Amino acid sequence: MNVNEIREQFPILNQEVNGHPLVYLDSAATSQKPIQVIEKVNEYYRLHNSNVHRGVHTLGTRATEGYEGAREKVKNFINAKSTKEVIFTRGTTTAINKVAHSYGRTNLKEGDEIVITPMEHHSNIIPWQQVARTTGATLKYIPLQEDGTISMEDVKATITENTKIVAMVHVSNVLGTINPIKEVIDVAHKHGAIVLVDGAQSTPHMKIDVQELNCDFFAFSAHKMCGPSGVGVLYGKQKLLENMEPVEFGGEMIDFVDLHESTWKELPWKFEGGTPIIAGAIGLGAAIDFLEEIGLDNIEKHEKELAHYALQKLNDFNGMKIYGPKERAGLVTFNLEDVHPHDVATALDSQGIAVRAGHHCAQPLMRWLDVTATARASFYLYNTKEDIDKLVEGLEKTKEFFGDVF
CATH class of the missing domain: 3.40.640.10 (Type I PLP-dependent aspartate aminotransferase-like (Major domain))
Known part of the structure:
Protein backbone atom coordinates (compact mmCIF):
# COMPACT_ATOMS: atom_id res chain seq x y z
CA MET A 1 0.00 0.00 0.00
CA ASN A 2 1.68 3.24 -1.14
CA VAL A 3 1.16 6.60 0.54
CA ASN A 4 -1.57 7.69 -1.89
CA GLU A 5 -3.49 4.47 -1.23
CA ILE A 6 -3.02 5.03 2.50
CA ARG A 7 -4.35 8.58 2.25
CA GLU A 8 -7.51 7.30 0.59
CA GLN A 9 -8.27 5.40 3.81
CA PHE A 10 -8.56 8.68 5.78
CA PRO A 11 -11.80 10.52 4.93
CA ILE A 12 -10.88 13.65 6.88
CA LEU A 13 -7.92 14.40 4.61
CA ASN A 14 -10.20 14.86 1.59
CA GLN A 15 -11.42 18.34 2.47
CA GLU A 16 -10.56 22.01 2.20
CA VAL A 17 -9.78 24.23 5.16
CA ASN A 18 -10.05 27.98 4.65
CA GLY A 19 -10.29 27.42 0.90
CA HIS A 20 -7.18 25.23 0.67
CA PRO A 21 -6.67 21.46 0.59
CA LEU A 22 -6.00 20.28 4.14
CA VAL A 23 -2.36 19.60 5.01
CA TYR A 24 -2.44 17.89 8.40
CA LEU A 25 0.89 18.12 10.23
CA ASP A 26 -0.21 17.63 13.83
CA SER A 27 -0.20 13.87 14.28
CA ALA A 28 2.00 14.08 17.39
CA ALA A 29 -1.01 15.68 19.09
CA THR A 30 -3.51 13.23 17.61
CA SER A 31 -3.52 11.14 14.47
CA GLN A 32 -6.34 10.93 11.99
CA LYS A 33 -8.50 7.80 11.80
CA PRO A 34 -8.81 5.43 8.83
CA ILE A 35 -12.21 4.35 7.62
CA GLN A 36 -11.63 0.84 8.98
CA VAL A 37 -11.43 2.16 12.54
CA ILE A 38 -14.38 4.52 12.13
CA GLU A 39 -16.52 1.70 10.73
CA LYS A 40 -15.48 -0.73 13.47
CA VAL A 41 -16.51 1.67 16.23
CA ASN A 42 -19.72 2.46 14.34
CA GLU A 43 -20.44 -1.26 13.93
CA TYR A 44 -20.09 -1.82 17.67
CA TYR A 45 -22.64 0.88 18.49
CA ARG A 46 -25.00 -0.18 15.69
CA LEU A 47 -24.93 -3.94 16.21
CA HIS A 48 -23.20 -5.03 19.42
CA ASN A 49 -23.59 -2.30 22.02
CA ILE A 294 1.08 -1.54 6.43
CA GLY A 295 3.98 -2.60 8.65
CA LEU A 296 5.58 -0.62 11.47
CA ASP A 297 9.00 -0.89 9.85
CA ASN A 298 7.59 0.71 6.68
CA ILE A 299 5.94 3.47 8.71
CA GLU A 300 9.16 4.23 10.60
CA LYS A 301 11.19 4.35 7.40
CA HIS A 302 8.65 6.63 5.70
CA GLU A 303 8.56 9.08 8.61
CA LYS A 304 12.33 9.28 8.96
CA GLU A 305 12.55 10.10 5.25
CA LEU A 306 9.99 12.87 5.75
CA ALA A 307 11.85 14.23 8.79
CA HIS A 308 15.13 14.24 6.86
CA TYR A 309 13.46 16.00 3.93
CA ALA A 310 11.84 18.57 6.21
CA LEU A 311 15.14 19.31 7.95
CA GLN A 312 16.81 19.86 4.59
CA LYS A 313 14.10 22.25 3.46
CA LEU A 314 13.83 24.17 6.72
CA ASN A 315 17.59 24.44 7.29
CA ASP A 316 17.74 26.43 4.04
CA PHE A 317 15.02 28.75 5.30
CA ASN A 318 16.42 32.13 6.35
CA GLY A 319 15.47 33.15 9.89
CA MET A 320 14.48 29.66 10.99
CA LYS A 321 15.53 28.13 14.34
CA ILE A 322 15.15 24.33 14.53
CA TYR A 323 15.30 22.44 17.82
CA GLY A 324 16.46 18.89 18.46
CA PRO A 325 18.98 16.39 17.12
CA LYS A 326 19.81 15.60 13.52
CA GLU A 327 18.66 11.99 13.87
CA ARG A 328 15.08 12.12 15.03
CA ALA A 329 11.57 10.75 14.80
CA GLY A 330 9.03 12.20 12.36
CA LEU A 331 8.60 15.75 13.62
CA VAL A 332 10.30 19.13 13.40
CA THR A 333 9.95 21.82 16.05
CA PHE A 334 10.96 25.33 15.08
CA ASN A 335 10.55 29.07 15.52
CA LEU A 336 10.42 31.73 12.84
CA GLU A 337 12.49 34.78 13.67
CA ASP A 338 10.46 37.72 15.06
CA VAL A 339 7.13 35.88 14.67
CA HIS A 340 5.36 34.30 17.63
CA PRO A 341 4.65 30.58 17.04
CA HIS A 342 0.93 31.15 17.64
CA ASP A 343 0.97 33.69 14.83
CA VAL A 344 2.87 31.23 12.65
CA ALA A 345 0.28 28.52 13.30
CA THR A 346 -2.60 30.91 12.66
CA ALA A 347 -1.09 32.11 9.39
CA LEU A 348 -0.48 28.53 8.27
CA ASP A 349 -4.03 27.56 9.21
CA SER A 350 -5.33 30.31 6.93
CA GLN A 351 -3.58 28.36 4.16
CA GLY A 352 -5.06 25.02 5.20
CA ILE A 353 -1.91 23.80 7.00
CA ALA A 354 -2.38 22.41 10.51
CA VAL A 355 0.62 22.58 12.86
CA ARG A 356 0.87 22.78 16.64
CA ALA A 357 2.04 25.86 18.53
CA GLY A 358 2.63 26.38 22.24
CA HIS A 359 4.66 24.72 24.98
CA HIS A 360 3.50 21.21 23.97
CA CYS A 361 2.90 20.22 27.61
CA ALA A 362 6.64 20.47 28.16
CA GLN A 363 7.27 23.73 30.00
CA PRO A 364 10.55 22.62 31.66
CA LEU A 365 11.91 21.76 28.22
CA MET A 366 10.79 25.13 26.86
CA ARG A 367 12.77 26.82 29.63
CA TRP A 368 15.78 24.64 28.78
CA LEU A 369 15.43 25.81 25.17
CA ASP A 370 15.07 29.39 26.45
CA VAL A 371 11.77 29.96 24.67
CA THR A 372 8.17 30.29 25.81
CA ALA A 373 6.70 28.37 22.89
CA THR A 374 7.53 26.76 19.56
CA ALA A 375 5.77 25.61 16.41
CA ARG A 376 5.79 21.91 15.54
CA ALA A 377 5.11 20.01 12.33
CA SER A 378 4.68 16.28 12.92
CA PHE A 379 4.35 13.59 10.28
CA TYR A 380 2.65 10.23 9.99
CA LEU A 381 2.08 7.45 7.48
CA TYR A 382 -0.35 9.56 5.42
CA ASN A 383 1.96 12.55 4.92
CA THR A 384 4.01 13.23 1.79
CA LYS A 385 6.97 15.33 0.71
CA GLU A 386 4.42 17.52 -1.06
CA ASP A 387 2.93 18.30 2.36
CA ILE A 388 6.33 19.52 3.50
CA ASP A 389 6.74 21.60 0.35
CA LYS A 390 3.40 23.24 1.13
CA LEU A 391 4.57 23.87 4.70
CA VAL A 392 7.71 25.61 3.43
CA GLU A 393 5.69 27.64 0.94
CA GLY A 394 3.27 28.58 3.73
CA LEU A 395 6.14 29.67 5.97
CA GLU A 396 7.55 31.82 3.19
CA LYS A 397 4.20 33.58 2.82
CA THR A 398 3.95 33.93 6.61
CA LYS A 399 7.40 35.49 6.86
CA GLU A 400 6.64 37.83 3.97
CA PHE A 401 3.36 38.91 5.58
CA PHE A 402 4.82 39.63 8.99
CA GLY A 403 7.84 41.28 7.42
CA ASP A 404 5.50 43.73 5.69
CA VAL A 405 3.61 44.28 8.96
CA PHE A 406 6.74 45.14 10.91
Missing part, protein backbone atom coordinates in the same frame (compact mmCIF):
# COMPACT_ATOMS: atom_id res chain seq x y z
CA SER A 50 -23.72 -3.88 25.47
CA ASN A 51 -21.71 -4.00 28.66
CA VAL A 52 -18.90 -6.54 28.93
CA HIS A 53 -18.26 -9.49 31.24
CA ARG A 54 -21.64 -9.20 32.95
CA GLY A 55 -24.42 -10.27 30.61
CA VAL A 56 -25.03 -13.78 29.29
CA HIS A 57 -27.15 -12.53 26.40
CA THR A 58 -25.90 -12.42 22.81
CA LEU A 59 -25.03 -8.72 22.68
CA GLY A 60 -23.09 -8.97 25.93
CA THR A 61 -21.14 -11.92 24.56
CA ARG A 62 -20.34 -10.06 21.33
CA ALA A 63 -19.18 -6.98 23.23
CA THR A 64 -17.00 -9.04 25.56
CA GLU A 65 -15.46 -10.93 22.67
CA GLY A 66 -14.67 -7.67 20.89
CA TYR A 67 -13.22 -6.06 24.00
CA GLU A 68 -11.09 -9.01 25.07
CA GLY A 69 -10.16 -9.69 21.46
CA ALA A 70 -8.69 -6.20 21.35
CA ARG A 71 -6.64 -6.99 24.45
CA GLU A 72 -5.21 -10.03 22.68
CA LYS A 73 -4.30 -7.84 19.70
CA VAL A 74 -2.50 -5.39 22.00
CA LYS A 75 -0.61 -8.25 23.65
CA ASN A 76 0.66 -9.44 20.28
CA PHE A 77 1.31 -5.90 19.03
CA ILE A 78 3.75 -5.08 21.85
CA ASN A 79 4.81 -8.72 22.46
CA ALA A 80 3.64 -8.93 26.07
CA LYS A 81 3.82 -12.39 27.63
CA SER A 82 0.17 -12.50 28.62
CA THR A 83 -3.08 -10.55 28.31
CA LYS A 84 -2.86 -10.27 32.11
CA GLU A 85 -0.14 -7.69 31.48
CA VAL A 86 -2.37 -5.50 29.28
CA ILE A 87 -4.56 -3.00 31.13
CA PHE A 88 -6.89 -0.67 29.26
CA THR A 89 -6.82 2.92 30.52
CA ARG A 90 -8.07 6.31 29.34
CA GLY A 91 -4.65 6.97 27.80
CA THR A 92 -0.96 7.44 28.54
CA THR A 93 -1.64 9.99 31.28
CA THR A 94 -3.92 7.63 33.20
CA ALA A 95 -1.50 4.74 32.73
CA ILE A 96 1.42 6.71 34.18
CA ASN A 97 -0.71 7.92 37.07
CA LYS A 98 -1.73 4.33 37.88
CA VAL A 99 1.92 3.34 38.23
CA ALA A 100 2.85 6.49 40.15
CA HIS A 101 0.05 6.16 42.68
CA SER A 102 -0.19 2.38 42.95
CA TYR A 103 3.47 1.37 42.72
CA GLY A 104 5.26 4.62 43.57
CA ARG A 105 3.41 5.64 46.70
CA THR A 106 3.56 2.12 48.09
CA ASN A 107 7.22 1.34 47.40
CA LEU A 108 9.03 4.64 47.86
CA LYS A 109 10.28 6.24 51.05
CA GLU A 110 12.46 9.14 52.13
CA GLY A 111 15.91 8.88 50.61
CA ASP A 112 14.75 6.99 47.52
CA GLU A 113 15.20 8.52 44.09
CA ILE A 114 12.95 8.93 41.06
CA VAL A 115 14.89 9.67 37.87
CA ILE A 116 13.35 11.37 34.83
CA THR A 117 14.51 13.82 32.12
CA PRO A 118 13.77 17.49 31.35
CA MET A 119 12.25 16.46 27.99
CA GLU A 120 9.27 14.68 29.59
CA HIS A 121 5.67 15.55 28.81
CA HIS A 122 3.89 17.00 31.85
CA SER A 123 2.10 13.65 32.19
CA ASN A 124 5.43 12.08 33.11
CA ILE A 125 6.57 14.87 35.41
CA ILE A 126 3.65 15.94 37.59
CA PRO A 127 2.68 12.45 38.87
CA TRP A 128 6.26 11.92 40.05
CA GLN A 129 6.37 15.36 41.67
CA GLN A 130 3.29 14.36 43.65
CA VAL A 131 4.74 10.97 44.59
CA ALA A 132 7.99 12.60 45.71
CA ARG A 133 6.07 15.11 47.81
CA THR A 134 4.00 12.36 49.44
CA THR A 135 6.76 9.83 50.09
CA GLY A 136 9.78 12.06 50.72
CA ALA A 137 11.59 10.61 47.73
CA THR A 138 13.91 12.81 45.65
CA LEU A 139 13.17 13.69 42.03
CA LYS A 140 16.32 13.76 39.88
CA TYR A 141 16.85 14.72 36.24
CA ILE A 142 19.25 13.29 33.69
CA PRO A 143 20.81 16.38 32.03
CA LEU A 144 20.40 17.03 28.32
CA GLN A 145 23.15 17.49 25.76
CA GLU A 146 23.19 20.61 23.60
CA ASP A 147 21.26 18.88 20.82
CA GLY A 148 18.51 17.63 23.16
CA THR A 149 19.75 14.07 23.56
CA ILE A 150 20.95 12.26 26.67
CA SER A 151 24.33 10.60 27.07
CA MET A 152 24.79 7.19 28.66
CA GLU A 153 27.57 8.69 30.78
CA ASP A 154 25.02 11.05 32.35
CA VAL A 155 22.54 8.20 32.71
CA LYS A 156 25.11 6.16 34.64
CA ALA A 157 26.04 9.16 36.77
CA THR A 158 22.42 10.01 37.65
CA ILE A 159 21.06 6.54 38.42
CA THR A 160 22.43 5.31 41.75
CA GLU A 161 21.81 2.59 44.30
CA ASN A 162 19.13 4.86 45.79
CA THR A 163 17.21 5.05 42.51
CA LYS A 164 14.01 3.04 42.71
CA ILE A 165 12.11 4.30 39.65
CA VAL A 166 13.21 5.59 36.26
CA ALA A 167 10.43 7.11 34.14
CA MET A 168 11.43 8.19 30.67
CA VAL A 169 9.88 9.15 27.36
CA HIS A 170 10.82 6.88 24.48
CA VAL A 171 10.47 9.65 21.85
CA SER A 172 10.27 13.34 22.73
CA ASN A 173 7.09 15.04 21.53
CA VAL A 174 9.05 18.30 21.10
CA LEU A 175 12.55 17.40 19.96
CA GLY A 176 11.91 14.13 18.18
CA THR A 177 14.76 12.67 20.24
CA ILE A 178 14.73 8.87 20.26
CA ASN A 179 16.13 7.87 23.63
CA PRO A 180 18.40 4.81 24.04
CA ILE A 181 15.72 3.27 26.18
CA LYS A 182 16.98 -0.31 26.24
CA GLU A 183 20.42 0.80 27.44
CA VAL A 184 18.83 2.99 30.12
CA ILE A 185 16.71 0.06 31.28
CA ASP A 186 19.81 -2.13 31.56
CA VAL A 187 21.55 0.45 33.75
CA ALA A 188 18.47 0.95 35.94
CA HIS A 189 18.00 -2.78 36.47
CA LYS A 190 21.63 -3.19 37.52
CA HIS A 191 20.83 -0.77 40.35
CA GLY A 192 17.60 -2.57 41.22
CA ALA A 193 15.30 0.16 39.86
CA ILE A 194 12.15 -0.40 37.83
CA VAL A 195 11.54 1.50 34.58
CA LEU A 196 8.38 3.03 33.15
CA VAL A 197 8.51 4.01 29.48
CA ASP A 198 6.23 6.70 28.07
CA GLY A 199 5.57 5.24 24.63
CA ALA A 200 2.95 7.75 23.47
CA GLN A 201 5.19 9.03 20.66
CA SER A 202 6.96 5.78 19.80
CA THR A 203 4.24 3.11 19.66
CA PRO A 204 2.47 4.61 16.59
CA HIS A 205 5.70 4.93 14.65
CA MET A 206 7.99 1.96 15.32
CA LYS A 207 7.79 -1.68 16.33
CA ILE A 208 7.60 -2.09 20.10
CA ASP A 209 8.71 -5.28 21.85
CA VAL A 210 8.33 -4.90 25.60
CA GLN A 211 10.09 -8.20 26.26
CA GLU A 212 13.12 -7.18 24.20
CA LEU A 213 13.21 -3.78 25.92
CA ASN A 214 12.72 -5.53 29.26
CA CYS A 215 10.82 -2.51 30.56
CA ASP A 216 8.74 -2.95 33.70
CA PHE A 217 5.91 -0.66 32.58
CA PHE A 218 5.02 0.80 29.18
CA ALA A 219 2.24 3.31 28.47
CA PHE A 220 0.65 4.51 25.23
CA SER A 221 -2.52 6.03 23.77
CA ALA A 222 -4.77 4.83 20.95
CA HIS A 223 -5.56 8.27 19.53
CA LYS A 224 -1.97 8.84 18.40
CA MET A 225 -1.90 5.56 16.45
CA CYS A 226 -5.02 5.82 14.27
CA GLY A 227 -7.33 4.69 17.08
CA PRO A 228 -10.11 6.43 19.01
CA SER A 229 -9.53 9.04 21.69
CA GLY A 230 -10.14 8.25 25.34
CA VAL A 231 -8.47 4.84 25.46
CA GLY A 232 -4.91 3.67 26.02
CA VAL A 233 -2.83 0.89 27.48
CA LEU A 234 -0.68 0.24 30.49
CA TYR A 235 1.63 -2.73 30.07
CA GLY A 236 3.19 -4.05 33.26
CA LYS A 237 5.15 -7.14 34.14
CA GLN A 238 2.74 -9.59 35.71
CA LYS A 239 4.69 -10.03 38.94
CA LEU A 240 4.71 -6.27 39.56
CA LEU A 241 1.03 -5.83 38.74
CA GLU A 242 0.03 -8.69 41.02
CA ASN A 243 1.68 -6.95 43.96
CA MET A 244 0.07 -3.56 43.23
CA GLU A 245 -3.22 -2.33 44.64
CA PRO A 246 -5.82 -0.76 42.34
CA VAL A 247 -6.37 3.00 42.59
CA GLU A 248 -9.93 3.05 41.21
CA PHE A 249 -12.63 1.09 42.97
CA GLY A 250 -16.16 0.07 42.04
CA GLY A 251 -17.86 -2.36 39.74
CA GLU A 252 -16.08 -4.78 37.41
CA MET A 253 -12.80 -4.91 39.36
CA ILE A 254 -14.15 -6.75 42.41
CA ASP A 255 -14.27 -10.41 43.31
CA PHE A 256 -16.15 -10.34 46.64
CA VAL A 257 -17.80 -7.40 48.40
CA ASP A 258 -18.97 -7.51 52.00
CA LEU A 259 -20.23 -4.67 54.19
CA HIS A 260 -16.76 -3.88 55.54
CA GLU A 261 -14.23 -5.44 53.18
CA SER A 262 -13.75 -6.44 49.55
CA THR A 263 -11.40 -8.47 47.40
CA TRP A 264 -10.25 -7.86 43.86
CA LYS A 265 -10.50 -9.75 40.61
CA GLU A 266 -7.39 -11.24 39.03
CA LEU A 267 -5.33 -9.39 36.43
CA PRO A 268 -5.96 -7.44 34.33
CA TRP A 269 -9.49 -6.65 35.51
CA LYS A 270 -8.58 -5.49 39.01
CA PHE A 271 -7.21 -2.31 37.41
CA GLU A 272 -10.27 -1.68 35.21
CA GLY A 273 -12.93 -0.45 37.60
CA GLY A 274 -16.32 0.54 36.19
CA THR A 275 -17.67 0.13 32.70
CA PRO A 276 -14.59 0.17 30.47
CA ILE A 277 -14.04 2.05 27.21
CA ILE A 278 -15.46 -0.78 25.14
CA ALA A 279 -15.85 0.91 21.77
CA GLY A 280 -12.46 2.56 22.21
CA ALA A 281 -10.71 -0.73 22.87
CA ILE A 282 -12.40 -2.32 19.86
CA GLY A 283 -11.36 0.67 17.75
CA LEU A 284 -7.79 0.31 19.01
CA GLY A 285 -7.86 -3.31 17.90
CA ALA A 286 -8.93 -2.18 14.42
CA ALA A 287 -6.14 0.42 14.38
CA ILE A 288 -3.60 -2.28 15.23
CA ASP A 289 -4.89 -4.40 12.34
CA PHE A 290 -4.50 -1.39 10.01
CA LEU A 291 -0.97 -0.52 11.17
CA GLU A 292 0.22 -4.11 10.99
CA GLU A 293 -1.12 -4.45 7.46
